[in-house]
Amino acid sequence: MIWKTKDIDKEHIKYLSQRFEIDTLIATILARRGLDNPEDILYLLENREVFLLNPFLLPDMDLAVERIMSAIGEMKEAEGGLLQAISPEKIMIVGDRDADGITSTAMIADYFLDYGVEPILRLPQGDEAYGLTPMVVQEAFNTGVTLIICVDNGSSAYEAVALAKKFSIDVIIFDHHDIGENPLDVTAFINPKRNDRYQNQQLSASAVVLKALFALDFSMTGAFNRYDVLLYASELGENHYQVIALEVVNLEIRSVLPITLNGSSSDRLDSEREKIIQFVEGREIFIYGGKEQAKLLSLALGVDVFAHDMQEQLQNLYPGLAQYSLIELIKKSKFFSYKEHPQLRDALLLLYRLLLTSDVEKLKHYYQGFSLATIGLLADLAPVLGENRIIIQRGLDALNSGVNVKVSRLLSHLHLLNTALTTNELNWKFIPLINASGRMGQPDIALRALLSADIKEQEELAQELVQLNGQRRNLTMQWWESLQSGMKASFKQYQRQAVFVCEKDLPRGLTGLIAGRISRVYDCFALVIAIKSNETASASMRSPYDFHVAPFIEHCKDLFIDAGGHAQAGGFTIAVEYLPELQVRLKTFVEKLIVDTRVVKKELQREFHYDAKLPHEYFNERAISVVERLAPYGSRFEQLVFYVPSVRLESATLIGKQEEHLKLGVMIGSAHWNCLFWDASSRFAELEIGISLDILCKIRKESGRYQGFQLDLIDFREAKSDE
Incomplete structure (x- = not known):
């Protein structure tokens, strides 16, 4: 393995460090990872909800809110001041069997339950087909359902949507999978992939539902679908003013009216004033700057x-913010440091959003939703980048502080609240339990x-859940062993580009797990099929980072009954009679893959890029603080990797049931560190107590009884003499 790092411009590092007030080591890491533009840095350093994208930028979100509130209907105040629906419509929620689908279903179901509405919850049981199917729509019709809400599917x-239309059942879809070319005839279709207006297309279904919870809570504040106006006046000279008027609906600027007013009286001046007066007529008006702004506006407009003075209302919430004028805020506040050229409109909109979203109680379902949205994001391997980082950070805070009582109690039953939860804890100890329920055909338990x-x-x-996970683990191991020879033969048959597995008795719930493991072990496209009956089969697809499943779906779409997916994962249902043709199509597909791309990739795998080389004096609390500052870690934002030269080896032992792992003790400066090197027993012979090693490592906080830090080794070598 070749150890490499990206060359960086020291002046650029200095600039980043000064502009964003960050440690030079953090600036170095971000520059090396190509995450050094202001927007990237915002999401890496901030965790406030106000920086999340506006949910109403998602197409049809307002339509979904209107239909859901109509389905809940009139409400009355019950005991304890809670609002309860009087006569709601019959609603069915259709979810998926994986952790993202289960958490999404729980989030939207909890919203309805809080208002006394008990929806029918429909998850695929056993080997049932995924998503909204004609059979599910028929069930809905037979039980009198008038609204179907799909989460993580649809x-x-x-075909199912067309049948729902025939039965006069409205359908709302909250999903994140790739979409088809033709529009769906539904009441509302909320999917970040529908257009580029919503800038984050990497949401999980649970995160899409989180956005919906915000919109639903916001609809109860009185500001939903209300046309407000934000005004700001500045004096350019004697009797010379500029007025900016922003029309805002659902936290989004719909129109802008910038007008310059010069002189004390003229037809043109009166005309310009009239434009603004008509623009604001009948609207709620918001300003920032109190009496001074009111006076300037009066002089400029002649009335x-x-x-509403936002400065006064924000004073108690953000005392450090509200002490400055709007111009001073733009210059001094960190809120605006992430834009290259912040405008007055940016500042006004942000302050307006802060004001309208400051009442936590009115947005309670939204804030409770962060816990499960985080679990869904991590379970679906969504990139831990952009706004996903803030959702995950707030979700971890919520999980650790017990914001969602039901989820916290479940974690307590599973003995997972003994230490602060991290993404690592959730990925290894909680998410597998939720997934196991679905994989074993019983998602309703989770x-x-x-x-x-x-x-x-x-x-x-x-x-x-614990028992199901144990069964799932044993069953997966049995199937993995039994499929070994077939996988190896298939890997060879498809020129090391793909593995095709098709088994009659394979449980449908294990196809994704096995496909994922094949993709990791063989570093190729994996297609695992479970034959459900003499007529149909269900498949899961997984692929490595450089391979998108969508082209394969497109290549074979005429064979599929239904299909869907996102970048590195997908699935489909197919008639058994088309399986031979599918294998032919797979062969022609892999033959079209660019061989050079794969060769380059294999060469690159001999290299490992680290984030920073740290001398011993830096490998202390400073390095630990940097690791903690840049958390959370996960897909596409992996844990930091450090190159530490010339550490002294003090101990080396083999650990694990088969002694497959290495445990080392090393001295870095004057500090002793424990190191784990997973699946590296073959390298034990290279070690000799007392030698100096160069190491590539990650710093990890230990869980359980010991709350210190340890190192996960990626590689080691004998120390170079020139270090």
């Missing part, structure tokens, strides 16, 4: 302006565990 459910308000029932369900 983007390609053309008194009655407005769903009930997340929704149950009964402590005893929830504890029993938690134990069922």
